[in-house]
Amino acid sequence: MAKQRRSKRKPLPDLAFKDFFTFAQTERFLHGLAQARPDLCRLETIGYSRQGRPLYMLTITEFATGPSRDKPAYLVHGNIHATELAGTHASLMTARQLLADHGPRGRGLLSRVVFHIVPRINPDGAEFAMTTSGAIRSRTERRPLTPNTLYQEDVNADGLILTMRQKHPDGPFVKDPGDARLMIRRRGDSKPPFYRLLPEGLIFQWDGSDGIRVEGRGFDWNRNWSYDWRPEPEQGGAGDFPFSEPEMRALGKWIHARPNLFAVLGYHTGPNAILMPPSTGSLSDLDADDLRQIQDIGEIGAKHTGFPAIHVINYRFERDPTNNLRGHFHNFGYQHLGLFVYEFELGTMYNTPGISTKEIFACRKRQDEEGVIRRIMKWCDRNPRRAPKLFRSWRRFRHPQLGDVEIGGLLRKYLYNPTPAELATIARNTYKFTIDHAAKHPWLRIEDLTVEQVSAGVHRIRARVANRGELPTNVTNQGKSLARLHPVRVEFHAGEGAEVLSRQAHHELGHLEGLTGGQLMEWFVAAPPEGAVCTIHVRGGTGGNVTEVIEL
Numbered sequence: 001m002a003k004q005r006r007s008k009r010k011p012l013p014d015l016a017f018k019d020f021f022t023f024a025q026t027e028r029f030l031h032g033l034a035q036a037r038p039d040l041c042r043l044e045t046i047g048y049s050r051q052g053r054p055l056y057m058l059t060i061t062e063f064a065t066g067p068s069r070d071k072p073a074y075l076v077h078g079n080i081h082a083t084e085l086a087g088t089h090a091s092l093m094t095a096r097q098l099l100a101d102h103g104p105r106g107r108g109l110l111s112r113v114v115f116h117i118v119p120r121i122n123p124d125g126a127e128f129a130m131t132t133s134g135a136i137r138s139r140t141e142r143r144p145l146t147p148n149t150l151y152q153e154d155v156n157a158d159g160l161i162l163t164m165r166q167k168h169p170d171g172p173f174v175k176d177p178g179d180a181r182l183m184i185r186r187r188g189d190s191k192p193p194f195y196r197l198l199p200e201g202l203i204f205q206w207d208g209s210d211g212i213r214v215e216g217r218g219f220d221w222n223r224n225w226s227y228d229w230r231p232e233p234e235q236g237g238a239g240d241f242p243f244s245e246p247e248m249r250a251l252g253k254w255i256h257a258r259p260n261l262f263a264v265l266g267y268h269t270g271p272n273a274i275l276m277p278p279s280t281g282s283l284s285d286l287d288a289d290d291l292r293q294i295q296d297i298g299e300i301g302a303k304h305t306g307f308p309a310i311h312v313i314n315y316r317f318e319r320d321p322t323n324n325l326r327g328h329f330h331n332f333g334y335q336h337l338g339l340f341v342y343e344f345e346l347g348t349m350y351n352t353p354g355i356s357t358k359e360i361f362a363c364r365k366r367q368d369e370e371g372v373i374r375r376i377m378k379w380c381d382r383n384p385r386r387a388p389k390l391f392r393s394w395r396r397f398r399h400p401q402l403g404d405v406e407i408g409g410l411l412r413k414y415l416y417n418p419t420p421a422e423l424a425t426i427a428r429n430t431y432k433f434t435i436d437h438a439a440k441h442p443w444l445r446i447e448d449l450t451v452e453q454v455s456a457g458v459h460r461i462r463a464r465v466a467n468r469g470e471l472p473t474n475v476t477n478q479g480k481s482l483a484r485l486h487p488v489r490v491e492f493h494a495g496e497g498a499e500v501l502s503r504q505a506h507h508e509l510g511h512l513e514g515l516t517g518g519q520l521m522e523w524f525v526a527a528p529p530e531g532a533v534c535t536i537h538v539r540g541g542t543g544g545n546v547t548e549v550i551e552l
Helices: 023-036 086-101 123-132 246-256 288-305 329-336 357-361 366-382 420-438
Strands: 041-048 054-060 073-078 114-118 139-141 149-152 163-167 173-176 179-185 195-199 201-204 217-219 261-268 273-276 309-311 340-345 391-399 403-410 444-455 458-467 488-493 507-510 517-526 533-539 545-551
Touching (some): 054 246, 163 391, 173 195
Parallel strands (some): 073 261
Antiparallel strands (some): 041 054, 273 340, 391 403, 533 545
8 A cells, every 4th residue: 555645734824025914814824824834823713803803813832742821921912003004914924933933843932832923903993094094093983973073985986095185274284395295284484375184084964164073082902901091081092991992802801811921012113112111100110120121121122123122101202291101001011910011113104214213202393293204205206116105196086075175195004104125124123022032931840850669658759840931930020919920839639549648738839930949849648559640730820830740
């Protein structure tokens, strides 16, 4: 009989950096990864969006070395803000590279750590941003419709939602004398014509007045986490209560059901930086040792990317006095989860011409910001092959309500992200940070196991339970006080016919320090001559779980 040929492994799908992904493209890529490496990668749904799209999560680990819930867990999430489409690509890059880099003999990080990746928390908002380039933060509430309110719509049927400009004597904008494609704020010496700017769309029950509101209530899901949440209007975009959004609630429930979670990384787009806690208050609100560790790990990201490592409270324009963001990811991650958490701001087109984050935040006047946009346009003109189609020419259109307008301007989905070509390099470098950060994981081990018969039918069992990872099982000093971070528990179970003679079989060890944290355990067991099977279970929280079976 001819030997059956071993089926060839499917190749990993290529991740093109030509444009950002629609939901269908994202979904197809995720399924391609899971089908190519079922030994390392599984795809699941943790919930559904408001419009019914699946919230996909990839679980990546070497399943042959144990269940994912028994390993230290690292969570990556992206695209919580709708237009920040680069976050999805960076997350998918991490997933693909984890699979590509894992050696055939399973000696890599995936044998010890499980990575959970949610590349697109906000599939509904991202689909709107990707397919229309319309304006949206995370979600916009458009029901019920209210009179004199403009709702975004592709009124000229060109497939995009752009900007409408209309001549108006009270208009606050004029054409930029330095670049007629751009609109700038009207000043005292500005010459007509003057314009008002509105998003492309239709006005519901308009009475003809100038009092036109734009869209409904806006939501910012990075203000919907639980720690230090504040209601609107104290914190804009906060939602009705922490985790009020179904997508955020699904992720929050998943997080709180994972005692093995030891780190979280979020992908955003803004002037490039690696962001660190805190997001409100001051640095003195953090434990001093934790603060040093936060900064040390942040510098790893700065080394790999060249981005500045910045605490969220300092991520702001120099002219702004404070940056207190309530219900924000960083304070939630540190204060409620007790973890060292980070966000990468992957950059925007503002960084593309070589403008640094420091230079962007140093803009003190409106004229400075206008100068930055001009530099972006000049860069695009000089680099037509590398630049996305950022600008659409202004075209006349007879609006059914406003009359004569022009529709065109900058595409938000490109302006608020780095170019796809830049992103390919950026994502490779942020992946290096992820690997270095994850390599610090707590790691519970059972060592030096010995079984000794001390008398007829009586055995002494000794074992050292140790944390050989760099981080302690409490991860942070803040984590010592949180019930979510489970202390190490050792359970000893005698098999059938055996009896534990020691006064105590199970032990609460508390949290174990990194590298050097360990305790020597001892049990005495009475067993029949034919022997018995006993088990040691170590439930190590962030350090994972480990089991040892002993045959007497």
